[in-house]
Amino acid sequence: MHTFAVKIALKIFCAFLILLIIVGNIRNSYNSKKQYFFFLNILLATFLMLVFDVLSKTSTIVLLGAVFKSFSYIFYFLTITLFSFYITAYIREKTDFSYFLAKMTVPVCAIFALGWSLSAFNEIFFLVRKDLHRFIYWVGQLGGTVVISICFVIIFKNRKVLKIYDNLFFLLFSIFPASAFFLRHLVYFFSIDISLAVSELLIYIFINVKKTQELSEQQLLISKYKASAMYSQIRPHFIFNVLNSIYVMCAKDSRLAQNAIEKFSDYLRSNIEFIEKDEKISIGQEMNLVKNYVALEKLRFADELKVEYDIQADDFFIPPCSSRSLRTL
Numbered sequence: 110m111h112t113f114a115v116k117i118a119l120k121i122f123c124a125f126l127i128l129l130i131i132v133g134n135i136r137n138s139y140n141s142k143k144q145y146f147f148f149l150n151i152l153l154a155t156f157l158m159l160v161f162d163v164l165s166k167t168s169t170i171v172l173l174g175a176v177f178k179s180f181s182y183i184f185y186f187l188t189i190t191l192f193s194f195y196i197t198a199y200i201r202e203k204t205d206f207s208y209f210l211a212k213m214t215v216p217v218c219a220i221f222a223l224g225w226s227l228s229a230f231n232e233i234f235f236l237v238r239k240d241l242h243r244f245i246y247w248v249g250q251l252g253g254t255v256v257i258s259i260c261f262v263i264i265f266k267n268r269k270v271l272k273i274y275d276n277l278f279f280l281l282f283s284i285f286p287a288s289a290f291f292l293r294h295l296v297y298f299f300s301i302d303i304s305l306a307v308s309e310l311l312i313y314i315f316i317n318v319k320k321t322q323e324l325s326e327q328q329l330l331i332s333k334y335k336a337s338a339m340y341s342q343i344r345p346h347f348i349f350n351v352l353n354s355i356y357v358m359c360a361k362d363s364r365l366a367q368n369a370i371e372k373f374s375d376y377l378r379s380n381i382e383f384i385e386k387d388e389k390i391s392i393g394q395e396m397n398l399v400k401n402y403v404a405l406e407k408l409r410f411a412d413e414l415k416v417e418y419d420i421q422a423d424d425f426f427i428p429p430c431s432s433r434s435l436r437t438l
Contacts (some may be wrong), residue, residue, distance in 0.1 A: 116300065117163055123306035124159040127152050130313055144202065147195035151188055158184035162302055175230045182225035186218035188305060189256045192282055196260060200267045210263050214256045221252025253301070259282050278315040281308040316393055354408035369408055374400040388425040396420065
């Protein structure tokens with residue numbers, strides 16, 4: 110009785126964790142990718158498998174327990190089928206790998222899911238009880254074994270395409286159920302459905318660690334890009350020239366120097382704000398930036414620099430790049 114309660118508690122705990130993950134990721138933007146769509150459905154199928162299995166073992170009505178057990182078998186085969194498609198979708202992001210092997214799991218799972226779901230009522234096809242002396246019990250295990258073996262073949266065929274940690278975590282889905290198949294006869298609370306749930310939770314952790322790493326790398330690249338963009342927008346020699354002009358101007362015309370400092374401050378502030386926002390700006394904002402830039406350049410070139418503005422429309426947005434283009438002239 111104690112081991113039975115432990116087994117039920119483990120299944121409920123795994124189902125609860127999986128439910129939290131499903132709820133937390135159902136609206137996540139990166140689930141739009143096919144591989145994450147498959148994985149989310151794997152989690153959903155595993156959750157239903159665990160729930161129906163717990164209901165079948167705790168039901169006091171024999172017929173109702175058989176119905177719950179039947180659904181548990183169906184969702185078990187759906188889980189392992191979806192996993193073959195998930196691995197294939199993951200690999201197809203790196204290389205052109207066919208869904209052929211994954212599609213082979215569909216008829217196998219359909220046949221064995223039907224056989225097991227009907228056998229839950231009267232053992233018409235497979236022996237539901239774990240009677241190791243009956244050959245028909247081992248025949249019933251072929252379906253899951255074949256599908257998990259296909260998953261292993263998919264991973265093995267693409268071992269060079271996948272990274273080491275990809276191979277390791279995906280193999281968990283093949284190794285854990287196989288281990289549970291033998292250990293459950295030695296340790297009562299070991300079961301295939303628990304092992305599937307645990308392997309999926311570990312893969313989910315792996316996905317999130319990898320996603321966090323990718324986001325960190327992207328943030329680093331964005332930071333480098335922004336630093337480079339800021340450097341290109343505000344070149345040091347331009348700043349030095351303006352400061353030198355203002356320095357000379359301070360001795361000759363303090364009011365003009367104040368005006369130049371104001372324009373220079375507006376120019377720097379606008380450049381930094383536009384870069385930090387990383388979005389398009391109105392043509393009016395860009396023209397203000399351009400005019401400040403031209404005014405600062407006129408400190409050096411005076412009447413030698415003449416600019417004419419012919420802006421016939423001011424209701425559109427552009428990247429903040431016009432002033433940079435001016436400096437390349």
